[in-house]
Amino acid sequence: MKIDLAKINNFGRSPKSKTDPATENSVDSVVDEAEELARAERAQWGLRQVWTTRLLKAGIVAALGAGIVALILVVFGSSPTRSLTDNATEDTADVDTIGQAKAEDLARQFVVAWLQASRGNEQELDHFVSGKPSLPSAPLFAATDPAVASIDYEQKSRTYAVTVSVSVRAASDANAATVRRYFQVPVVVTEAGVRAAALPAEVAGPSTSIDVKLGYKYRVANHPIATSAHEFLSAMLTGNGEVARYLTPGVSIAPIVPAPYRSVAITDVYSSEDLSAASASAPLPDGDVVRLLVTAAQKVTEVDSVSGQYALTMTSRGGRWEVSAIDATPLYPPAAPRTPSSSTTAPSSITPSTGAPESASSDSGQVPASSESGQTPALSVPTAGEVPLFSPSGTDPHSSGR
Incomplete structure (x- = not known):
C-alpha cells in the first residue's frame, strides 16, 4: 500500500489558489510596508521608553537633592521661607522680660538710694553707678513708694530708659507735704550684669489735663x-x-x-x-x-x-x-x-x-x-x-x- 505523505501534510488546509505573478508581488509589497511600519512603531516606543526612564531618573535625583538641601538648612538653623511660628517666636524673643525686670528693679532702688544719700555714704551708690557724685552733708529727702512709670529700650546700646515715679518729702520734716516726682535712669543690661549708665535725671510727670468723652447720652x-x-x-x-x-x-x-x-x-x-x-x-x-x-x-x-x-x-x-x-x-x-x-x-x-x-x-x-x-x-x-x-x-x- 502506497502512502501519500503530501496529502497527509496538507490535511485540513485549503488548497492554494493559483494566482498570477503580479498579484503575488502586490501582496509582498503590502506585507513589507506593514513590517516597516511595525518596526518604526517599535523604534518610537523604545525611544519613548528611553526618555521616560531618563525623566524618572532626573526627577528622583532632583528630589534627593532637594531633600539634602532641606536637611542642611534644618541642621544649620535657616529656612528659605518664614512661617507664622517663626514670626511669633521672633516677636516674643524681641521682648527680654528678664532684662526688663532687672532694669526696672535697679532703677527703683537707685532713685530711692540717690535721693536719700548723704556725704560719707558714697559706697551705697557705687552699687548702682560709676563715678563720685557730689552729695549733701545730710540727707535732703525721704523717698517712698517707687514705681516704674514708663520704660523704653534701645536695641543698639542695649539700654533701658526707665522712668521711676517716687513719693518725696523733705527729710527734716516728717509732716512736710509729699510730692510725686519722676526720674529717668538709663540702665544697661548684659549677660555680665546690670548697671546704671548715669545718675537719675528729673523729668516732668505725664500730663493728666486731657478730658475723656463718654457715649452715655x-x-x-x-x-x-x-x-x-x-x-x-x-x-x-x-x-x-x-x-x-x-x-x-x-x-x-x-x-x-x-x-x-x-x-x-x-x-x-x-x-x-x-x-x-x-x-x-x-x-x-x-x-x-x-x-x-x-x-x-x-x-x-x-x-x-x-x-x-x-x-x-x-x-x-x-x-x-x-x-x-x-x-x-x-x-x-x-x-x-x-x-x-x-x-x-x-x-x-x-x-x-x-x-x-x-x-x-x-x-x-x-x-x-x-x-x-x-x-x-x-x-x-x-x-x-x-x-x-x-x-x-x-x-x-x-x-x-x-
Whole structure:
C-alpha cells in the first residue's frame, strides 16, 4: 500500500489558489510596508521608553537633592521661607522680660538710694553707678513708694530708659507735704550684669489735663433698668441677695467675698439709649441691649461712703432687665466722619460740668444730653468729657426725681 505523505501534510488546509505573478508581488509589497511600519512603531516606543526612564531618573535625583538641601538648612538653623511660628517666636524673643525686670528693679532702688544719700555714704551708690557724685552733708529727702512709670529700650546700646515715679518729702520734716516726682535712669543690661549708665535725671510727670468723652447720652430716673442695676450691685458688693438671679443666662459674675460695703445707693445713672418715661413699664423687645454708667455711693462705715462707677451692659429678656457684663471700659461715642470744611472737628454732645446736662428734664426723668452745636475731634479715641467721672450726690436739682 502506497502512502501519500503530501496529502497527509496538507490535511485540513485549503488548497492554494493559483494566482498570477503580479498579484503575488502586490501582496509582498503590502506585507513589507506593514513590517516597516511595525518596526518604526517599535523604534518610537523604545525611544519613548528611553526618555521616560531618563525623566524618572532626573526627577528622583532632583528630589534627593532637594531633600539634602532641606536637611542642611534644618541642621544649620535657616529656612528659605518664614512661617507664622517663626514670626511669633521672633516677636516674643524681641521682648527680654528678664532684662526688663532687672532694669526696672535697679532703677527703683537707685532713685530711692540717690535721693536719700548723704556725704560719707558714697559706697551705697557705687552699687548702682560709676563715678563720685557730689552729695549733701545730710540727707535732703525721704523717698517712698517707687514705681516704674514708663520704660523704653534701645536695641543698639542695649539700654533701658526707665522712668521711676517716687513719693518725696523733705527729710527734716516728717509732716512736710509729699510730692510725686519722676526720674529717668538709663540702665544697661548684659549677660555680665546690670548697671546704671548715669545718675537719675528729673523729668516732668505725664500730663493728666486731657478730658475723656463718654457715649452715655441720657440720664435715667425711675426706670426698671436702674432698679435692676441697683439690685445687682447690691448683691455683688454687699452680699445682700444672689448675684446669679440678676444675670443674663450663660453669664457668670462672682460676688465679692468678703463683702466690702455695708450698703450701696445709686446716685446717678446714664444710658446709651433714650429710655423715656413712656417706656418705663414696657422694656424693649427681648435681646435689646442698653449700656449703662452707674454711679454708686458705697457705704463703708455708718457715716462714711465712697463713690464708685460701674459700666454695665444690660439686656432685656422676659419683661425684665438683666446684667450681661461689667464692661472693662466704658462706652465711647463713635468717631465722627471727617468733612472737607472741617477736617478735624465734628458735631458732638455737650459736656455736663455738674453730673447732669444743662437741658435736663425732671418731668420725663430722661436727659437728652445732646447739643448739636458742640464740636469734638473726629477721632476714635475719647477726647472731651460728656459725662463726669463722679456725679456729686444730693447737689443736682435734676436728680430729685430718682
